[in-house]
Amino acid sequence: MNQVEKSTKTARGTVTCDNSTMHLLKANDFVAAAIRKKAAAENFLLLNITSSAGSGKTTLLQETARRLGDKINMKILVGDLETERDADRLRSVGADALQIVTGGICHLEAQMVWQAMEGLNLEGLDLLIVENVGNLVCPASFDLGEDYRVTLIATTEGDDKPKKYPRMFLTSELLLVSKVDLIDYLPFSIDAVVADARDINPNIGVIEISSIKDIGIDEWCNWLLDRVAEKKAAKKEAATG
Amino acid sequence: MHEISLVRSVFNTLEAEFTKEELQNLHAIDLKIGLLSNVEPALMQNAFEAVTSAEEKFQKVKLNINLIPIEIYCQTCDKHTIVENYKFACGTCGQPNNNVVKGTELLIHQVHFDN
Ligand SMILES: Nc1nc2c(ncn2[C@@H]2O[C@H](COP(=O)(O)OP(=O)(O)OP(=O)(O)O)[C@@H](O)[C@H]2O)c(=O)[nH]1
Ligand SMILES: [Mg+2]
Ligand SMILES: [Zn+2]
Numbered sequence: 001m002n003q004v005e006k007s008t009k010t011a012r013g014t015v016t017c018d019n020s021t022m023h024l025l026k027a028n029d030f031v032a033a034a035i036r037k038k039a040a041a042e043n044f045l046l047l048n049i050t051s052s053a054g055s056g057k058t059t060l061l062q063e064t065a066r067r068l069g070d071k072i073n074m075k076i077l078v079g080d081l082e083t084e085r086d087a088d089r090l091r092s093v094g095a096d097a098l099q100i101v102t103g104g105i106c107h108l109e110a111q112m113v114w115q116a117m118e119g120l121n122l123e124g125l126d127l128l129i130v131e132n133v134g135n136l137v138c139p140a141s142f143d144l145g146e147d148y149r150v151t152l153i154a155t156t157e158g159d160d161k162p163k164k165y166p167r168m169f170l171t172s173e174l175l176l177v178s179k180v181d182l183i184d185y186l187p188f189s190i191d192a193v194v195a196d197a198r199d200i201n202p203n204i205g206v207i208e209i210s211s212i213k214d215i216g217i218d219e220w221c222n223w224l225l226d227r228v229a230e231k232k233a234a235k236k237e238a239a240t241g
Numbered sequence: 242m243h244e245i246s247l248v249r250s251v252f253n254t255l256e257a258e259f260t261k262e263e264l265q266n267l268h269a270i271d272l273k274i275g276l277l278s279n280v281e282p283a284l285m286q287n288a289f290e291a292v293t294s295a296e297e298k299f300q301k302v303k304l305n306i307n308l309i310p311i312e313i314y315c316q317t318c319d320k321h322t323i324v325e326n327y328k329f330a331c332g333t334c335g336q337p338n339n340n341v342v343k344g345t346e347l348l349i350h351q352v353h354f355d356n
């Protein structure tokens with residue numbers, strides 16, 4: 001259907017809609033595409049980090065900023081329902097972080113990220129990380145224009161998360177099993193989580209981490225640096241033809 | 242839940258497509274919702290009722306939801322498989338496969354007018 005002129009179809013009887021224009025997330029996907037274009041032009045990597053509430057996203061990003069802060073130019077956007085708390089925590093370790101308060105909305109939408117990006121200096125940026133609102137349902141449906149989606153599951157959660165929230169695992173490139181320092185005390189099977197996640201997405205990468213006991217953090221940081229380097233190399237190649 | 246914003250999105254889409262007068266005659270909206278879309282039909286119906294009564298529009302309109310199962314396509318076998326229990330593997334060769342061809346839909350499929 002045509003967006004500019006109304007009623008290119010007669011509003012009579014039953015009207016069958018064209019799938020590409022009547023998609024309910026069309027507005028979001030349109031802005032996500034604009035973000036992707038901007039990230040390509042400015043040549044930075046964009047990550048969307050998701051998990052249930054409290055799986056350890058902010059703690060991991062604090063640790064990440066500590067280690068990579070003087071190696072690359074990184075910034076963080078952090079979504080939260082009501083507070084500035086996470087951005088304060090990130091700034092306390094020297095990270096360049098900006099809060100997106102969603103005002104009760106349980107996920108970030110591309111439009112919110114786009115607006116927040118307007119308040120950032122993107123020049124020379126290597127990596128922009130978006131910490132999504134803690135929730136595995138709604139954020140799964142909203143593309144933010146990211147290069148990679150990274151999802152955390154903590155050992156303190158049920159190990160049935162992948163089967164309960166398949167969409168998120170289908171659309172993530174990397175699974176971080178977090179808080180593995182607690183594994184001995186909990187009825188959580190890393191093998192079961194990884195097997196279930198790979199039933200849904202055979203290609204999903206897995207890193208086991210503990211942000212407080214320094215397990216897997218080097219591997220995670222190296223994964224990040226490799227992805228940043230890859231993106232820069234792809235751009236260079238395109239430029240030299 | 243994002244059902245409320247999806248209902249608003251349905252209304253915005255229709256209002257962009259049809260005139261106010263035309264929408265007076267609207268009596269049903271058929272949505273296609275894939276099992277992977279993370280939309281709960283009951284919550285969608287509730288959200289629809291909440292928004293129609295709060296905004297006093299589309300109040301006589303019925304919302305129909307068609308659920309679409311998850312379907313993958315295996316290129317090796319040239320076969321489609323309906324995914325059950327979130328086991329993403331080809332039903333013919335058994336190879337893991339997440340080449341989803343159906344099940345992520347979140348669409349207005351048809352709208353029905355009175356005249
Ligand atoms: N034992 C242990 N606790 C951790 C680890 N990482 C984070 N935590 C704790 O888990 C709690 C939640 O951590 P956050 O980093 O705030 O989690 P989050 O995912 O950002 O939470 P939301 O933004 O509210 O969704 C805090 O009390 C952290 O101290 C870890 O590796 N091991
Ligand atoms: Mg947080
Ligand atoms: Zn096959």
